[in-house]
Amino acid sequence: MDKIRDGLAPLRKVPALWWQVGLLAAAILVPIPLGDYYRSVLWRTALYIILGLSLNIIVGYAGMFQLGHAAFYALGAYTAAILNLYLGVPLLLSLPLSIIIPGLFAYIITRPILHLRGDYLCIVTIAFGEVVRLVLVNNLFGITGGANGLSSIDRPELFGLVLRAPIYHYYVVLFFLVLTIFAMRRLEHSRLGRAWMYVREDQVAAEAMGIDTTHAKLLAFVLGSSWAGLAGWLYAGKLTVISPDLSKFLESVIMFCIVVLGGTGSIPGAFVGTLGMVTLPELFRPLKAWRDAWVGVSMVVMMVLRPEGLWPSRRVQMEIRGEKEEALAAPVNPAG
Amino acid sequence: MQFIQQMINGITIGAFYSLVALGYTMVYGVLKLINFAHGDLFMWGAYLGLTGLNVALGLLANDTPWVILPVIILVMITVALGGVLVDRVAYKPLRSAGRLAPVISALGVAFILQSLARNLYGASWRTYPHGITPSGGIVLAGGVRIGIMQIIVLVACFLLMGALYLFTQRTRLGTAMRAVSLDHDTSRLMGINVDRIIAVVFLIGPGLGGVAGMIVALYYGSFDFTLGWTFGLKAFIAAILGGIGNIPGAMLGGMMLGIIETLGSGYLSPQWKDVIAYAILIIILIFRPTGLLGERVAEKV
Numbered sequence: 001m002d003k004i005r006d007g008l009a010p011l012r013k014v015p016a017l018w019w020q021v022g023l024l025a026a027a028i029l030v031p032i033p034l035g036d037y038y039r040s041v042l043w044r045t046a047l048y049i050i051l052g053l054s055l056n057i058i059v060g061y062a063g064m065f066q067l068g069h070a071a072f073y074a075l076g077a078y079t080a081a082i083l084n085l086y087l088g089v090p091l092l093l094s095l096p097l098s099i100i101i102p103g104l105f106a107y108i109i110t111r112p113i114l115h116l117r118g119d120y121l122c123i124v125t126i127a128f129g130e131v132v133r134l135v136l137v138n139n140l141f142g143i144t145g146g147a148n149g150l151s152s153i154d155r156p157e158l159f160g161l162v163l164r165a166p167i168y169h170y171y172v173v174l175f176f177l178v179l180t181i182f183a184m185r186r187l188e189h190s191r192l193g194r195a196w197m198y199v200r201e202d203q204v205a206a207e208a209m210g211i212d213t214t215h216a217k218l219l220a221f222v223l224g225s226s227w228a229g230l231a232g233w234l235y236a237g238k239l240t241v242i243s244p245d246l247s248k249f250l251e252s253v254i255m256f257c258i259v260v261l262g263g264t265g266s267i268p269g270a271f272v273g274t275l276g277m278v279t280l281p282e283l284f285r286p287l288k289a290w291r292d293a294w295v296g297v298s299m300v301v302m303m304v305l306r307p308e309g310l311w312p313s314r315r316v317q318m319e320i321r322g323e324k325e326e327a328l329a330a331p332v333n334p335a336g
Numbered sequence: 337m338q339f340i341q342q343m344i345n346g347i348t349i350g351a352f353y354s355l356v357a358l359g360y361t362m363v364y365g366v367l368k369l370i371n372f373a374h375g376d377l378f379m380w381g382a383y384l385g386l387t388g389l390n391v392a393l394g395l396l397a398n399d400t401p402w403v404i405l406p407v408i409i410l411v412m413i414t415v416a417l418g419g420v421l422v423d424r425v426a427y428k429p430l431r432s433a434g435r436l437a438p439v440i441s442a443l444g445v446a447f448i449l450q451s452l453a454r455n456l457y458g459a460s461w462r463t464y465p466h467g468i469t470p471s472g473g474i475v476l477a478g479g480v481r482i483g484i485m486q487i488i489v490l491v492a493c494f495l496l497m498g499a500l501y502l503f504t505q506r507t508r509l510g511t512a513m514r515a516v517s518l519d520h521d522t523s524r525l526m527g528i529n530v531d532r533i534i535a536v537v538f539l540i541g542p543g544l545g546g547v548a549g550m551i552v553a554l555y556y557g558s559f560d561f562t563l564g565w566t567f568g569l570k571a572f573i574a575a576i577l578g579g580i581g582n583i584p585g586a587m588l589g590g591m592m593l594g595i596i597e598t599l600g601s602g603y604l605s606p607q608w609k610d611v612i613a614y615a616i617l618i619i620i621l622i623f624r625p626t627g628l629l630g631e632r633v634a635e636k637v
Contacts, residue, residue, distance in 0.1 A: 059436075112622045118435065119370060123576045124621055126569065127614040134611045249569065253443055260436045289459075293451035299444025300426045307433030 024178065031170050039166040041282050043238065046173040047231055048278045050180050052258035052270035054227030057184075059256065060265035060313075061193060062220035063200025065122030068129025070251035072102040072225035074136065076232025077242045081150040082143055084236075091156040091237050095230075102229030103222045110221040114214050129252050136244035149243030156237040169238040176234065180227065184267055187223075196220055197265070254278065261302055263309025263317075272310040276302070337478040342602045343595060348486050348555070350594025351493035355548035356571030357578070357586035358500065359419075359541035365517035365581040366537050368435070372442040373422055375568015376449035377415055377542045381549025382559050383457055384411045389465055399467050408550050415546025416539045423538040446564070453561040463558040489555055496544060497587050504583055509536060517581060573617055579630025588628060593617075 031039045051073060058066045076098040083089040083097060113124050139146040156163045156172075163169060187193045195216045198206040207213050236242050245251075254277050262273025276298065284291050302310065308317045356378050363371040388407035396403060426441045473483040504510035515523045516533045524530055552567065553559050570593060578589025596616055601609035620628065 065439075113618070116621060116625050119364070119368075119580065120576060120621055120625060120627070122370070123573060124618055127573065127617050130569075131611050131614045134608075134614075138607050138611070249565070257440055257443060260440045264436060289451060289455050291451075292447045293455070296444040296447030296449075296451065299447065300441050303433070303437045303441040303444070304426070304429045307430055307437035 027174055028171075031167050036166050039170055041279060043166055043170045043173055044282065045274055045279045046170065046177045047234055048255070048258060048274040049270050050173070050177055050234070051228060051231045051255050052262065052274055053180050053184055053267065054224045054231065055255045056259050056265065056267075056270055057187070057196070057224040057227070058220050059259045060269075061188070061196040061200065062217055063196075063264075064217060064220065065118055066125045066221075066224070067122050067249070067252050067256055068125035068127070068132075069224070069228055069255045070249075071129040071132035071247045072106060072228040073232040073235070073251070073255075074132060074242075074244070074247035075102040075105055076229025077236040077246055078136065078144060078150070078232070079229070080233045080236040081153045081242050084153050085150060086143060091154060091233075092158065095233055098233035098236075099226045099229050102232070103226035106221045106225030107218065110218060114217050114221075126249065126252070129247055129249060133244045133247035133249075136247065144244075147244060149241065149245075151241040153236055153240040153242070155240060163237065166238070169234075172237070173234055176230065181267060188267075192216065192219060200265075257299065261299065261309060263312030266309065266311055266313040269309050269311045269313070276310070337480055338602070340478070341480050342598050344480065344482055344486065346595035346598030347591060348489060348594070349598060350591035351490055351497075352548055352552050352555075352567075352590070353571045353574040353593050354497060354587045354590025355493055355544050355551075356568065357575040357590045358497070358583065359545040360572050360575040361578070361580050361583060361586040362513075362537050362541045364575070365583075366513065366534055367427070367431075367438075369427065369438045370442065370572070371427075371541075372439065372568075373426070373445035373449060374542065374545055375571065376446045376453075376564035377419055377422070378545040378549040378552075378568060378571075379453060379559075379561065379564030380418065380449060381411050381415050381546030382553035382563060383453055383462070383549075384414055384546070385550030385553055386457075386462055386464060389468065393465055393468070399465070401468055401470055404468065404554070408547060411550050412543045412547045415549070416543030419538040419542025419545075420535055422542075423534065450561055450564065453564075457561065459561065461558045461560045464553055469554050469557075485555060489551055492547075492551060496547065500540070500544070501583060501587075509533075513537065570613070573613070576627055577617055577620060579627030582627070582629045585627060585629035592628075 031042050034042070051069070055066060055069045058064050058069070079098045079101045080091055080094045083094040084091055109128055113121060116124060136144045136149075137147045144150070158172075161168075163172065195206070195211045198209070198211055199213050199216050203213055206216075232246065235246070258270060258273035258277050260273075261276055262269030262271065277295070281291055281295055284294070287294065356374070359374045359378070360371060363369060363374065385407060388410055389403065392403045392407055393399065422445050426445050427438050430438045430441055470484045470488070473481050473486070475481050502510075504513060512523070512528045513533050513536065515526065515528055516530055520530050523533075549563075552563075571590065574589040574593040575586045576589070577592060578585030578587070580586075593613055597609050597613050600612035604612065624630070
């Protein structure tokens with residue numbers, strides 16, 4: 001991978017804008033010759049990249065374990081569905097609430113637990129994800145449709161055009177993906193983004209430098225969860241059927257793997273991670289039950305060979321590769 | 337009286353959680369790694385037990401409960417060796433790679449083990465041979481009933497846990513294990529072979545998990561390949577509840593989780609029992625951030 005990257009060095013001289021325009025053009029043109037199935041696969045890929053990027057704020061930038069991210073994805077989807085089915089709100093109009101409500105939940109749930117250290121935080125997020133799933137299954141207030149979920153949500157309508165075909169949905173998701181990438185790049189280099197990375201590297205030092213670490217961590221959770229809500233909204237719009245499975249532990253695990261496998265804190269990493277965790281397994285569907293075993297094998301092999309992820313951010317790579325000799329002698333960091 | 341009955345059932349389930357939680361907590365103690373594959377090693381205990389029992393019954397041609405004993409020992413050894421293998425292949429190369437990479441590797445192993453079980457044994461529920469477990473029970477005063485199976489299970493679980501506790505507190509190897517979980521470097525300076533201790537932990541933890549898998553399968557009679565995922569998650573929560581890395585903590589956490597769950601489903605609603613268990617976990621962690629028996633770790637500056 002490093003050799004490939006060095007080999008590609010001359011390509012780096014091409015201005016970044018060209019690359020971006022070229023990639024965007026490719027993303028727009030790719031689905032045109034493809035059939036509906038492959039268009040849906042592309043849609044799914046783009047959706048999970050958005051989810052990966054949203055989780056990347058929490059895991060990658062702020063360095064917190066979050067294994068219940070799917071709960072917020074489900075909340076976004078259920079918000080859209082409930083507003084639509086019970087109050088007749090058109091899907092497009094429910095977008096703000098699909099973003100705000102998961103964010104609000106994230107605020108309420110993470111505010112009291114932010115002081116927990118790494119793995120304890122991780123377990124609380126798992127527990128929260130499971131609670132959301134069970135509440136949806138148990139049909140709280142009789143509006144979540146129980147284990148079957150909610151169906152026949154209205155299709156989204158844009159300027160009188162009913163979005164039905166997968167290709168429209170692909171373009172909608174692509175639009176939000178571009179928006180997400182743009183926002184992430186801005187966030188990464190913002191004051192807040194730098195604060196997150198400082199918290200990730202050394203919380204005590206960050207605090208000493210005057211960063212309000214609680215505030216920074218809380219914002220990471222709220223922003224990341226709202227973004228997952230957006231992805232849930234996109235899901236509800238395309239499938240028009242949602243179920244509590246959206247908040248399954250496995251979904252959270254897949255999102256987590258996308259971030260770490262691709263490379264924590266790296267935007268291209270989320271692309272590579274999604275390719276490995278979502279797109280390829282989908283395309284290898286004929287392998288059926290053995291597919292999961294292959295996914296597992298590749299996860300182990302990838303981590304053993306490239307613990308920093310496939311396309312890591314420079315900083316993380318330097319940390320893991322650069323300190324390897326030193327770290328061999330050092331204890332496993334107990335403060336985590 | 338219903339309360340006492342519920343408590344007995346709760347303690348039985350709690351004992352299962354404790355046994356599995358011990359595997360999580362021991363690995364976490366020495367490696368600071370959440371071994372997500374542990375739940376699936378536990379599930380493999382149930383499947384291997386099934387195969388073992390079928391083979392043994394086929395050879396013996398008469399149903400005697402005593403056949404369980406050699407099978408359970410074989411299962412324990414196999415799963416323990418499996419645990420060491422998992423460590424060698426998936427975790428050992430990652431000892432210096434930070435916290436995230438081993439977690440992904442562990443999840444990968446969980447996927448592999450689960451997929452293997454589903455392919456080799458099928459996706460449907462599997463049942464243990466009938467008539468192999470002793471049925472019947474003792475009725476105590478006031479109509480409280482304890483099944484023979486419950487008694488056997490409880491005795492087995494407590495014996496295992498007691499043995500483990502004595503092992504970690506009284507033997508040289510156990511002391512070394514506790515030393516390693518405190519500080520790798522210092523342990524090395526004291527002449528402890530850290531790699532060997534880690535290997536021992538990966539023998540004992542999954543070994544107990546394998547036994548637990550078979551006991552759970554014997555107790556409930558049937559299971560499927562998601563057993564490791566669901567039961568494992570609960571056991572992990574039990575480990576956290578008691579304070580991860582702490583062996584008596586895992587036992588306490590498991591018992592508490594089992595009792596809370598049973599009381600919750602008995603008095604409130606079976607549908608909400610998991611929600612109650614998770615809610616209590618969250619509340620306990622808010623007030624005791626390192627679990628019930630977890631030590632407060634001073635932050636390094």
